[in-house]
Amino acid sequence: MATLAPSYDSTSRPPSFYRPWFLANSSRFGKVFRTHILGKPIIISTDAEVNKVVLQNADRAFVPSYPKSVIEVMGRTSILQMRGDYHKRVHGIVSKFLKSTPLLERVQDDMLKAMNLAFSTWKHSNKKIYIQDETNKITFELLLQILLGTDPGSQETDFLTKEFMELIKGIICIPVIFPGTTLYKSLKAKERMANLITEMIRDKVESGAYKALQYFIDVLIDEFYDAKDQATSDLICNMIIEMMIPGSDSVPMIMTLAIKHLGDYPDTLKQILEENMELKRRKEEAGESYEWSDYLSLSFTQNVINETLRMANIVNSVWRKAEKDVEIKGHLIPEGWSIAASFSSVHFDEENYENPFEFSPSRWDNKGGINQSTFTPFGGGQRLCPGYVLAKVEISIFLHHFLTSFRDNLKRLSWWPSKRN
Numbered sequence: 269m270a271t272l273a274p275s276y277d278s279t280s281r282p283p284s285f286y287r288p289w290f291l292a293n294s295s296r297f298g299k300v301f302r303t304h305i306l307g308k309p310i311i312i313s314t315d316a317e318v319n320k321v322v323l324q325n326a327d328r329a330f331v332p333s334y335p336k337s338v339i340e341v342m343g344r345t346s347i348l349q350m351r352g353d354y355h356k357r358v359h360g361i362v363s364k365f366l367k368s369t370p371l372l373e374r375v376q377d378d379m380l381k382a383m384n385l386a387f388s389t390w391k392h393s394n395k396k397i398y399i400q401d402e403t404n405k406i407t408f409e410l411l412l413q414i415l416l417g418t419d420p421g422s423q424e425t426d427f428l429t430k431e432f433m434e435l436i437k438g439i440i441c442i443p444v445i446f447p448g449t450t451l452y453k454s455l456k457a458k459e460r461m462a463n464l465i466t467e468m469i470r471d472k473v474e475s476g477a478y479k480a481l482q483y484f485i486d487v488l489i490d491e492f493y494d495a496k497d498q499a500t501s502d503l504i505c506n507m508i509i510e511m512m513i514p515g516s517d518s519v520p521m522i523m524t525l526a527i528k529h530l531g532d533y534p535d536t537l538k539q540i541l542e543e544n545m546e547l548k549r550r551k552e553e554a555g556e557s558y559e560w561s562d563y564l565s566l567s568f569t570q571n572v573i574n575e576t577l578r579m580a581n582i583v584n585s586v587w588r589k590a591e592k593d594v595e596i597k598g599h600l601i602p603e604g605w606s607i608a609a610s611f612s613s614v615h616f617d618e619e620n621y622e623n624p625f626e627f628s629p630s631r632w633d634n635k636g637g638i639n640q641s642t643f644t645p646f647g648g649g650q651r652l653c654p655g656y657v658l659a660k661v662e663i664s665i666f667l668h669h670f671l672t673s674f675r676d677n678l679k680r681l682s683w684w685p686s687k688r689n
């Protein structure tokens with residue numbers, strides 16, 4: 269019989285659960301301090317209020333600043349490179365699509381199908397099941413469905429998944445483009461993905477199928493495609509591929525860590541099970557099927573997700589560059605300097621959270637209006653993550669069905685690492 273493990277085998281990364289001691293204790297060094305990294309002047313902020321000003325002034329005083337390899341892989345026409353009104357327009361299009369009710373309804377159906385398939389495979393497997401690898405597969409195939417409408421298990425899905433694995437290696441690497449280097453191979457993989465997506469765009473345009481506006485590719489064709497301008501097709505390809513980068517690893521990481529925490533804290537597991545079993549009972553008694561919004565109504569489950577987001581810090585800081593001298597709370601950020609707004613530090617700061625290293629979902633009880641400066645797992649301001657509703661819906665659906673349908677198998681969970689002291 270299979271055992272379930274939360275984390276990873278030798279082919280995937282471990283969950284990003286670590287204690288950023290230095291950053292969490294950085295107030296000892298001052299909450300905003302100056303340093304140099306590779307000779308470049310950098311200001312690191314671990315102050316919630318300073319971070320908030322930085323986030324809210326993106327594009328006016330501060331512009332996003334990323335390593336060269338990220339810019340190469342994401343592309344010069346990436347949303348990260350966009351500024352001003354154009355960025356606002358594109359961010360609005362992405363955000364509207366990812367939050368739309370028809371999309372979330374489809375996500376709930378598709379996820380349920382993918383999870384049922386996974387459960388039946390796990391039940392009959394004798395191997396150890398790695399939750400992170402399994403959720404990676406489920407959510408990446410789902411993401412491809414959302415972006416392009418490709419079916420899980422189809423040739424296109426397998427091709428794009430394989431090439432994406434090569435592409436993602438180029439995100440953090442030595443930025444040298446030369447045959448054989450990681451970045452070169454990554455960009456070649458991106459080219460092969462773009463060729464396939466270009467064909468899909470052509471088919472959609474010729475058949476008019478994009479007019480149904482079902483998938484992200486459809487929305488982008490409708491907004492940007494111009495048959496006389498090849499650059500518009502390239503732009504669409506790039507936007508689709510770049511969406512796979514923030515959309516891929518982040519959601520499975522939170523699913524994995526939520527499950528790991530539930531295994532470590534039996535009282536929390538009991539409480540979340542009761543809440544989810546109650547919803548399942550209600551649905552069965554009324555003979556109703558689930559709506560995507562049902563999952564978000566589970567308040568304790570949302571507390572567990574928020575607490576996991578607080579501690580996991582998938583995006584542990586964002587980087588900006590000052591376009592002019594800016595003074596925040598008496599700290600001068602000179603023009604041309606980079607500033608790293610550290611979310612991890614704020615999330616683990618005792619001034620903001622009591623016993624910050626304790627996994628305690630009940631700290632979110634009755635926190636309807638979550639503090640916008642001390643809780644920023646999805647960033648904020650104009651660059652607030654456009655995928656945050658989708659992410660929360662996917663995580664909530666996963667937790668509900670994992671806990672309720674796969675309940676008898678919870679005892680087969682084998683944790684690594686076990687609870688840290």
Ligand code: HEM
Pocket residue numbers: 332347348359362366511514515516518519522582583586587644645646647648650651652653654655656658659
């Ligand atoms: C738990 C899951 C996720 C977390 C924690 C997360 C976190 C973040 C954060 C912190 C930012 C802001 C970066 C900055 O200010 O520079 C961001 C931006 C972004 N995220 Fe997410 N994200 C998640 C899931 C997703 C998903 C599922 C998608 C899409 C399918 C997505 C798409 C994006 C995009 C396109 C941006 C860039 C927005 C812009 O610059 O205007 N994210 N995300």
